[in-house]
Amino acid sequence: MATSQYILSPREAHEAEQQWRVVKRSVDARQRELRVHLTVLTDDEGRPIAKDAPIPLYEPPVFQDVHKAVRSAIIIGAGPAGLFAALTLLEHGIKPILYERGKEVSERKKDIALLNRNEGLNPESNYCFGEGGAGTFSDGKLFSRSKKRGNMQRVMELFHYFGAPDTVLYEAHAHIGSDKLPTIIKNMRECIIQHGGEIHFETKIDSLSQLSTLNSKPITPVILAIGHSAHDTYRMLAAEGVALETKGFAMGVRAEHPQSLINRLMYFKGRNIDISGSQYTETISYVGNASYSLVTQVDGRGVYSFCMCPGGYIVPAGSTPETCVVNGMSASHRNSPFANSGMVVQINPEDIPGDNPLRGLEYQEALEREAFKQSAISSQPSAAPAQRLRDFVAGKASKDLPKCSYLPGIVPSRLDQWLPAHIGHRLQQGFRDFDRKYPGFLTNEAVIVGVESRSSSAVRIPRDPETLQSVSTPLLYPCGEGAGYAGGITSSALDGINAALKIADLA
Numbered sequence: 001m002a003t004s005q006y007i008l009s010p011r012e013a014h015e016a017e018q019q020w021r022v023v024k025r026s027v028d029a030r031q032r033e034l035r036v037h038l039t040v041l042t043d044d045e046g047r048p049i050a051k052d053a054p055i056p057l058y059e060p061p062v063f064q065d066v067h068k069a070v071r072s073a074i075i076i077g078a079g080p081a082g083l084f085a086a087l088t089l090l091e092h093g094i095k096p097i098l099y100e101r102g103k104e105v106s107e108r109k110k111d112i113a114l115l116n117r118n119e120g121l122n123p124e125s126n127y128c129f130g131e132g133g134a135g136t137f138s139d140g141k142l143f144s145r146s147k148k149r150g151n152m153q154r155v156m157e158l159f160h161y162f163g164a165p166d167t168v169l170y171e172a173h174a175h176i177g178s179d180k181l182p183t184i185i186k187n188m189r190e191c192i193i194q195h196g197g198e199i200h201f202e203t204k205i206d207s208l209s210q211l212s213t214l215n216s217k218p219i220t221p222v223i224l225a226i227g228h229s230a231h232d233t234y235r236m237l238a239a240e241g242v243a244l245e246t247k248g249f250a251m252g253v254r255a256e257h258p259q260s261l262i263n264r265l266m267y268f269k270g271r272n273i274d275i276s277g278s279q280y281t282e283t284i285s286y287v288g289n290a291s292y293s294l295v296t297q298v299d300g301r302g303v304y305s306f307c308m309c310p311g312g313y314i315v316p317a318g319s320t321p322e323t324c325v326v327n328g329m330s331a332s333h334r335n336s337p338f339a340n341s342g343m344v345v346q347i348n349p350e351d352i353p354g355d356n357p358l359r360g361l362e363y364q365e366a367l368e369r370e371a372f373k374q375s376a377i378s379s380q381p382s383a384a385p386a387q388r389l390r391d392f393v394a395g396k397a398s399k400d401l402p403k404c405s406y407l408p409g410i411v412p413s414r415l416d417q418w419l420p421a422h423i424g425h426r427l428q429q430g431f432r433d434f435d436r437k438y439p440g441f442l443t444n445e446a447v448i449v450g451v452e453s454r455s456s457s458a459v460r461i462p463r464d465p466e467t468l469q470s471v472s473t474p475l476l477y478p479c480g481e482g483a484g485y486a487g488g489i490t491s492s493a494l495d496g497i498n499a500a501l502k503i504a505d506l507a
């Protein structure tokens with residue numbers, strides 16, 4: 001089967017998508033007029049194949065029954081890395097036994113609702129911990145910059161198989177949304193259990209030796225897929241002699257603009273378009289709200305946008321009391337009136353004095369506590385500290401704040417004064433640079449909210465590149481974001497698959 005490529009207006013692309021079998025789609029906002037690049041499947045004469053032609057989208061997975069399997073593997077953590085590892089083990093006839101400190105997804109939802117209403121944080125069930133890991137209540141962006149890690153398309157196919165929309169198979173910047181992800185995650189769990197795997201919720205592993213009491217088999221491989229927020233688990237690993245090292249990471253704030261302003265800057269090159277007019281509303285309904293990806297260098301460090309959520313919400317993403325951590329999520333339609341994104345500064349290990357491998361974590365924690373303290377000063381401890389964007393860059397207090405999607409609330413704060421200078425000053429310059437690229441980006445209609453401290457892992461659990469086993473601890477397979485070898489849902493899922501494939505090869 002061949003393919004043909006088309007460059008179309010949003011309306012033409014929308015119509016083509018209803019009729020043809022699309023295999024790739026991307027929105028090109030670089031030219032004066034917005035264009036959509038479509039690749040469609042064609043027959044031998046070059047005619048597009050109909051969308052509903054009886055041609056399978058992909059080879060479906062085949063999961064084996066492992067109720068009586070001789071081989072098993074333990075997985076710590078039911079995030080994307082742990083779940084995709086479990087599914088891969090099932091494909092190879094190996095029984096996965098998963099331990100997850102948080103709750104199953106429907107119970108977890110209730111704890112997240114309490115958190116959003118300012119009714120308390122459950123340190124074991126929140127935006128970071130629980131079934132599906134940090135990826136469940138997220139934007140669900142499914143793309144990775146790295147093309148080297150393995151079969152990314154297979155990750156998309158598995159998401160689709162468990163209920164994600166067709167677009168994940170062909171959209172260049174596919175996303176699922178936090179309204180759809182919980183069902184997909186539940187479907188994965190049911191598949192694992194139906195085929196004989198085990199999942200134990202609300203079971204935190206706080207010692208590796210605990211695993212031998214939980215399991216009778218003496219030598220069982222362990223996939224460590226703990227994510228990067230389980231600071232207590234890193235400390236346990238350090239105490240038990242597992243090799244750890246500091247790695248570079250990034251910290252900063254989350255910036256939120258009105259989505260209509262971002263649409264105008266990205267899609268209409270800043271033209272003063274009528275946002276109730278048909279050109280604007282048709283464009284948005286065909287291609288969705290605009291996103292952006294910004295990067296600059298300031299004083300030798302990268303300053304960049306991270307995890308941009310068009311039509312999304314800023315969320316409280318901490319997992320320990322008396323800290324303030326923000327991140328972003330969106331629903332599948334990405335239709336809130338706000339556009340938020342992490343704006344972070346690269347931090348290298350040498351930027352933090354000392355040789356403790358956990359010093360990056362300590363640095364993150366100190367800033368998260370400071371952010372909490374700053375909002376507590378305003379006698380609203382569960383609100384997040386915030387400042388209008390232009391005020392932040394100009395070093396001025398914000399008397400009031402614009403509307404913001406952050407449900408627990410925001411309070412005016414001098415982030416320009418209390419962020420560490422090497423982060424704050426670089427962010428200020430970074431925002432000036434972004435405004436040169438997109439004039440109007442630096443505006444007091446936008447607000448920054450602190451702190452975005454968990455954009456990437458500050459620790460690596462080094463592993464042998466061939467066997468993927470920990471360099472210190474045989475049969476321990478550190479993987480996913482917490483191991484420091486992945487960042488994001490798809491690369492973590494793929495890393496979980498790779499760990500499981502290594503275990504399958506052990507036979």
Ligand SMILES: Cc1cc2nc3c(=O)[nH]c(=O)nc-3n(C[C@H](O)[C@H](O)[C@H](O)COP(=O)(O)OP(=O)(O)OC[C@H]3O[C@@H](n4cnc5c(N)ncnc54)[C@H](O)[C@@H]3O)c2cc1C
Nearest residue numbers: 077079081101133134135138140141205227480481488489
């Ligand atoms: C709000 C938010 C939005 C995000 N949006 C996106 C996005 O749109 N796209 C994207 O690609 N990435 C996004 N991310 C990042 C993404 O979610 C992570 O990169 C990804 O989930 C990492 O997968 P993982 O399996 O390695 O770890 P995690 O998803 O963090 O899962 C680790 C799991 O291990 C469990 N665990 C930890 N310690 C223990 C223990 N001792 N015992 C038992 N269980 C334990 C945790 O409870 C957790 O469920 C977002 C993150 C957040 C917080």
